[in-house]
Amino acid sequence: xxxxxxxxxxxxxxxxxxxxxxxxxxxxxxxxxxxxxxxxxxxxxxxxxxxxxxxxxxxxxxxxxxxxxxxxxxxxxxxxxxxxxxxxxxxxxxxxxxxxxxxxxxxxxxxxx
Amino acid sequence: xxxxxxxxxxxxxxxxxxxxxxxxxxxxxxxxxxxxxxxxxxxxxxxxxxxxxxxxxxxxxxxxxxxxxxxxxxxxxxxxxxxxxxxxxxxxxxxxxxxxxxxxxxxxxxxx
Numbered sequence: 357x358x359x360x361x362x363x364x365x366x367x368x369x370x371x372x373x374x375x376x377x378x379x380x381x382x383x384x385x386x387x388x389x390x391x392x393x394x395x396x397x398x399x400x401x402x403x404x405x406x407x408x409x410x411x412x413x414x415x416x417x418x419x420x421x422x423x424x425x426x427x428x429x430x431x432x433x434x435x436x437x438x439x440x441x442x443x444x445x446x447x448x449x450x451x452x453x454x455x456x457x458x459x460x461x462x463x464x465x466x467x468x469x
Numbered sequence: 470x471x472x473x474x475x476x477x478x479x480x481x482x483x484x485x486x487x488x489x490x491x492x493x494x495x496x497x498x499x500x501x502x503x504x505x506x507x508x509x510x511x512x513x514x515x516x517x518x519x520x521x522x523x524x525x526x527x528x529x530x531x532x533x534x535x536x537x538x539x540x541x542x543x544x545x546x547x548x549x550x551x552x553x554x555x556x557x558x559x560x561x562x563x564x565x566x567x568x569x570x571x572x573x574x575x576x577x578x579x580x581x
Contacts, residue, residue, distance in 0.1 A: 387567060399513060399557065399571040412568060447512050449569075456501045456520075456561045458569060460512040 358382045360461035362448050368467045369438055377433045377464045379448030388431045389449040389458060390423065392416070399447065405431065438468045471496040473560050475572035484581045488545040492558030492572055495539070499560040499570075502534060502541045507555045507574065516556075517543070548579040 361380045369375050381388050390402040404411040405423055413421075422434045431450075435442055445465050449458040472495040482488045494502070501520045505513035519525045519532040519541070531544040545552055555574040562568055 389568070391569075398573050399559075399569075401568040401570070404568055414568075445510075445512075451567075456567065457503070457515065457518055459515065460505075463512045465510075 360448055360450055360459055362446075362461040362464050364464060365462065366465045366467070368469065371440055371468055372437050375435050375438055375466065377435075377446050377448075377466070379431045379433070379461055380429050381431055381448065381450030382452075382459060383429070384452065385450035385459075386453045387411075387451045387458075388423075388425070389451075390433045391447045391449060391460075392444040393447065393463075394441075394444045402433070402446075435466075438466075440468050442466060443468045471499075471560070471562060471570045473558055473570050473572035475556075475558050475575045477573055477575060479576040479578050481578045481580060482548050484548060484550060484579055486548050486579075488548045488552065488577055488579070490543040490545070490556050490558075490575050490577065492541040492543075493539055494541070494558075494560045494570075496560065496562060496570075497536075497539065499562055501561040502532070503559040503561065503569065504530075504532060504541075504543045505557040505559060505571075506552075507557055509555075513557055545577075548577075550579050550581045553577055553579050 388405045403413045445463045448461040503518045504516045517532045529546045533542045557574045558572040559569040
């Protein structure tokens with residue numbers, strides 16, 4: 357069964373460093389999302405992406421964040437200058453056109469020291 | 470502010486019993502609703518979705534939607550210890566980039 361994959365599974369970085377989290381959505385899906393979950397808190401929407409453009413972004417998704425689909429398979433989330441409060445699980449999700457159902461990847465645990 | 474509310478629990482049920490999980494949502498524009506299961510440290514795993522008022526059954530799971538009351542529920546029949554997890558309710562908001570708005574989740578513990 358096709359699934360969303362994410363790398364790395366765990367990323368440790370120093371405050372102020374740039375990180376890139378990678379996702380490979382399900383191959384025939386056209387809509388892509390990033391969510392994050394701070395330990396013990398809700399899953400929060402960050403950004404949605406379709407047709408090489410951001411569809412919507414939350415107030416969390418400030419100028420430090422960017423997304424890109426650099427090729428036909430990868431979807432990346434870049435955090436330019438990480439802060440301690442960026443420590444969280446980051447989940448990528450994708451869905452088919454015409455369906456509301458989003459499938460989540462296994463997540464990347466980001467730890468900012 | 471689009472909110473989804475869930476009782477955090479924990480909800481404890483004995484093995485074989487029916488577990489009933491509830492969720493309310495604030496936005497009448499919400500069009501579809503999802504139940505995800507999340508084990509500790511893992512990603513949300515889709516269990517069921519529901520669009521229409523009424524009940525939808527899939528194996529041991531039944532989702533119920535009442536749009537007038539803005540209420541969604543999930544029933545798990547014949548609960549098993551492996552069902553012990555956090556259950557996340559999510560509302561889909563089409564006019565907001567098709568994002569999902571999640572509740573905080575209900576912890577379910579099934580005791581053998």
